[in-house]
Amino acid sequence: MPLLTRMLNAPLSIDVRRGAVASLGELLADRRIVTEGRVAIAVGPGQGDQIAEHVRPSLSSCEVFHVEGGTVEAAVSLGSRLRAGSYEAVVGIGGGRTIDATKYAATLSGIPMVSVATNLSHDGICSPVASLVHDKGKGSFGVVMPLAMIVDLDYVHAAPDRLVRAGIGDVVSNFSAVEDWLLAADECGERVDRMALTVARTAAEALLHQPGSIDSDRFLTVLAEGLVLSGMAMAFAGDSRPASGGDHEILHAIDQLFPDTGNHGELAGIGAAFCYHLRATRLGAGEDRLEEILACLGRHGLPRFPADVGLTAEQFAEAVQYAPHTRPGRYTILEHLSLDEGETRKAVHEYVQAHGG
Numbered sequence: 382m383p384l385l386t387r388m389l390n391a392p393l394s395i396d397v398r399r400g401a402v403a404s405l406g407e408l409l410a411d412r413r414i415v416t417e418g419r420v421a422i423a424v425g426p427g428q429g430d431q432i433a434e435h436v437r438p439s440l441s442s443c444e445v446f447h448v449e450g451g452t453v454e455a456a457v458s459l460g461s462r463l464r465a466g467s468y469e470a471v472v473g474i475g476g477g478r479t480i481d482a483t484k485y486a487a488t489l490s491g492i493p494m495v496s497v498a499t500n501l502s503h504d505g506i507c508s509p510v511a512s513l514v515h516d517k518g519k520g521s522f523g524v525v526m527p528l529a530m531i532v533d534l535d536y537v538h539a540a541p542d543r544l545v546r547a548g549i550g551d552v553v554s555n556f557s558a559v560e561d562w563l564l565a566a567d568e569c570g571e572r573v574d575r576m577a578l579t580v581a582r583t584a585a586e587a588l589l590h591q592p593g594s595i596d597s598d599r600f601l602t603v604l605a606e607g608l609v610l611s612g613m614a615m616a617f618a619g620d621s622r623p624a625s626g627g628d629h630e631i632l633h634a635i636d637q638l639f640p641d642t643g644n645h646g647e648l649a650g651i652g653a654a655f656c657y658h659l660r661a662t663r664l665g666a667g668e669d670r671l672e673e674i675l676a677c678l679g680r681h682g683l684p685r686f687p688a689d690v691g692l693t694a695e696q697f698a699e700a701v702q703y704a705p706h707t708r709p710g711r712y713t714i715l716e717h718l719s720l721d722e723g724e725t726r727k728a729v730h731e732y733v734q735a736h737g738g
């Protein structure tokens with residue numbers, strides 16, 4: 382009989398709640414991730430040190446490493462320190478940058494990684510992709526997905542609001558990413574993994590309609606689980622397709638052309654809204670979704686327009702023009718419309734005028 386199913390890679394455990402880090406030692410031992418007690422802990426600048434101290438008593442022995450920023454260099458240096466110390470596992474504690482650098486280091490040194498997220502700024506907290514800075518800008522690198530994932534809501538509440546709410550933009554951008562995927566299927570015959578698409582879109586749908594704000598545990602749980610599901614959708618698909626379309630091309634272009642404007646999730650949200658504007662005005666589809674996305678971003682105080690992240694309409698148009706170069710081979714609404722410079726500027730002005738109030 383043929384095997385009428387498939388195996389999907391997923392983390393061994395996902396724990397989103399208040400006080401979750403207290404069970405880290407138990408998780409490592411119970412799941413036999415660590416049997417001899419050789420654990421490395423990688424912490425970033427934020428609350429990492431404090432959490433490391435908090436979890437230390439639950440581990441028989443561990444060594445703490447500081448990760449200096451989310452660069453390839455920092456990740457490679459951590460990777461060689463991990464290899465030299467023959468650790469059984471590494472626990473990455475921190476925000477997106479620390480976790481991405483640790484994922485890359487764990488992949489280089491061939492040991493499993495447990496991800497402990499202290500903010501919810503993007504879906505890299507549990508994905509097979511690491512976004513790291515190198516000499517020519519920022520790049521996405523394929524890595525092994527974290528083996529287990531912990532989000533402790535006590536620490537998320539203590540993180541800067543801006544870094545927590547940014548993840549909303551990243552999850553909501555899944556809508557635009559899956560529309561781009563379906564467009565690529567229609568126009569170029571690209572294969573769509575419906576399982577991955579469903580997971581990515583359902584995560585966004587749940588968040589879009591979730592009342593409350595980042596002050597409530599209930600909302601934070603939906604947000605954290607949405608980010609985890611986005612990461613898993615990417616793992617199922619084998620690439621970032623379900624969570625990265627024209628929206629992310631625009632964000633990468635802004636990062637390259639005008640560094641240090643908004644963070645990943647903030648720019649993903651604006652990118653998604655603008656891609657929906659193009660869809661609504663050029664393809665006559667998705668008008669309702671555009672309104673829902675703008676309302677959601679607005680409700681949570683996330684940027685929606687170029688000026689909200691300190692860009693002029695002209696600079697934003699320049700980034701939109703450049704966007705397809707950031708991800709060659711990915712067909713999205715941007716490649717589909719292939720607007721020239723003048724048309725792009727016009728579209729950006731229309732978007733700001735129609736929705737900017």
Ligand SMILES: [Zn+2]
Pocket residue numbers: 503504551624625629645649
């Ligand atoms: Zn993203």
